[in-house]
Amino acid sequence: MTYQNYSLKQLQQIDAAHHLHPFTDHKDLRAAGSRMIVRADGPFVYDSEGNEILDGMAGLWCVNIGYGRNELAEAAYQQMKELPYYNSFFRCTTPTPTLLAKKIAELAPKGLSQVFFGSSGSEANDTALRLVRHFWALEGKPEKNRIISRKMAYHGSTVAGTSLGGMEGMHGQLGGAVPNIVHVMMPYAFELSLPGESDHDFGMRAARAVEDAILEAGPDKVAAFIGEPVMGAGGVKIPPASYWPEVQRICRKHDVLLMLDEVITGYGRTGHWFAAETFGVEPDTITTAKALTSGYQPLSALLVGDRIAGTLQEKGGEFYHGYTYSGHPVACAVALKNLEIMEKEGLVERVRDDTGPYFAEMLRERIGGHPLVGEVRSVGLMGAIEIVGDKRTRERFQPVGSAAVLVRDHAIGQGMMMRATGDTMILSPPLIWTRQTIDLAGERIARALDLAEADLR
Numbered sequence: 105m106t107y108q109n110y111s112l113k114q115l116q117q118i119d120a121a122h123h124l125h126p127f128t129d130h131k132d133l134r135a136a137g138s139r140m141i142v143r144a145d146g147p148f149v150y151d152s153e154g155n156e157i158l159d160g161m162a163g164l165w166c167v168n169i170g171y172g173r174n175e176l177a178e179a180a181y182q183q184m185k186e187l188p189y190y191n192s193f194f195r196c197t198t199p200t201p202t203l204l205a206k207k208i209a210e211l212a213p214k215g216l217s218q219v220f221f222g223s224s225g226s227e228a229n230d231t232a233l234r235l236v237r238h239f240w241a242l243e244g245k246p247e248k249n250r251i252i253s254r255k256m257a258y259h260g261s262t263v264a265g266t267s268l269g270g271m272e273g274m275h276g277q278l279g280g281a282v283p284n285i286v287h288v289m290m291p292y293a294f295e296l297s298l299p300g301e302s303d304h305d306f307g308m309r310a311a312r313a314v315e316d317a318i319l320e321a322g323p324d325k326v327a328a329f330i331g332e333p334v335m336g337a338g339g340v341k342i343p344p345a346s347y348w349p350e351v352q353r354i355c356r357k358h359d360v361l362l363m364l365d366e367v368i369t370g371y372g373r374t375g376h377w378f379a380a381e382t383f384g385v386e387p388d389t390i391t392t393a394k395a396l397t398s399g400y401q402p403l404s405a406l407l408v409g410d411r412i413a414g415t416l417q418e419k420g421g422e423f424y425h426g427y428t429y430s431g432h433p434v435a436c437a438v439a440l441k442n443l444e445i446m447e448k449e450g451l452v453e454r455v456r457d458d459t460g461p462y463f464a465e466m467l468r469e470r471i472g473g474h475p476l477v478g479e480v481r482s483v484g485l486m487g488a489i490e491i492v493g494d495k496r497t498r499e500r501f502q503p504v505g506s507a508a509v510l511v512r513d514h515a516i517g518q519g520m521m522m523r524a525t526g527d528t529m530i531l532s533p534p535l536i537w538t539r540q541t542i543d544l545a546g547e548r549i550a551r552a553l554d555l556a557e558a559d560l561r
């Protein structure tokens with residue numbers, strides 16, 4: 105029996121009775137009922153009522169090549185028929201993860217030529233955390249195990265991911281984090297820069313917070329610094345240009361490994377295959393997931409730099425870590441096809457040279473001047489709109505977050521899916537958006553802002 109045999113009401117009742125959703129207040133969900141998305145095509149998703157919604161979030165930052173790509177379904181089908189599963193443990197492997205690892209190494213920044221597969225970004229960060237600690241233990245420095253992260257960082261939802269992340273609400277429900285992880289200030293100039301402080305100086309100050317944490321613990325106790333090149337779930341916080349080069353200089357000076365979490369930014373979102381290139385950083389590890397398969401299959405890849413991989417291979421000894429689905433052949437076949445399509449269609453270059461700049465212009469020209477908007481910012485096809493009650497003082501509406509939820513709900517009503525984090529509206533659309541799609545998004549967002557303003561004032 106397919107879902108078409110059920111009414112929306114019935115589906116919502118079944119959902120409320122049996123389905124616990126991620127990051128959800130289940131009391132609220134039970135009262136309001138869930139929105140059923142039933143199909144999707146290109147840049148649009150469709151709900152069970154037949155509403156067409158422009159997907160400004162690419163699902164959950166992942167559907168980079170858009171919906172309805174039959175080639176990916178075909179790649180999965182062929183692989184399932186030939187070899188639906190075999191593992192990569194005990195000196196075995198299968199062809200697709202082998203070829204995908206080679207492909208990722210070709211696309212990756214120089215010096216990152218080894219890949220460890222998992223099924224999710226959280227798993228990949230778990231691997232990254234264990235790997236850097238294992239690396240220092242192999243180097244004879246097991247006490248060099250502290251990790252520095254940032255407040256409001258999001259690195260996933262497993263115990264390790266939550267501990268690495270800097271979300272207070274999540275920590276509050278953890279009942280004991282992974283030890284030896286500290287969180288420093290985030291590079292969020294809109295709220296944290298001082299009066300008269302330039303962007304450059306703010307970026308340097310935020311980077312110095314990393315050095316302070318290294319010095320406080322002692323460099324011989326610090327394994328690594330981890331950061332999203334652009335903080336995503338925390339509110340598309342784009343650091344000033346001075347930040348990453350300075351963080352890198354500090355890490356090198358103190359022999360602290362640099363771990364980038366590119367689960368959102370990897371595979372083209374910022375106009376380069378990896379945001380490491382956009383921001384001029386040469387990390388020791390890069391965590392990726394989401395857009396590796398454009399979300400069509402669950403798959404993550406941790407890119408490992410030559411220094412760490414070299415030590416693993418020279419010193420030997422088993423790294424007691426891996427997942428049943430590490431290198432899943434079907435997911436890897438889908439990823440290979442996805443990357444092939446991205447290359448064939450030149451999507452990364454298009455974001456860098458055309459749609460990224462046009463998206464920035466749309467936000468600036470059509471949205472930036474709105475009375476509810478305190479700032480717009482973007483890099484590639486990743487953007488944020490700060491909602492404020494007073495443009496000049498940047499004072500927020502009370503309670504914090506309520507105005508952005510109102511904008512989000514009006515946006516969905518106007519056929520525009522975007523997300524609210526605190527009072528920041530977030531956009532991260534499929535990389536197939538054209539100038540016309542960007543114009544359509546601009547119209548719908550502007551209307552949503554007008555409607556929210558009418559409610560708020």
Ligand code: PLP
Pocket residue numbers: 223224225226227229258259260261265332336337365366367368393394
């Ligand atoms: N890291 C970052 C930067 C993310 O944005 C996310 C998810 O949004 C994750 C890690 C976790 O990935 P997953 O939800 O696949 O476990």
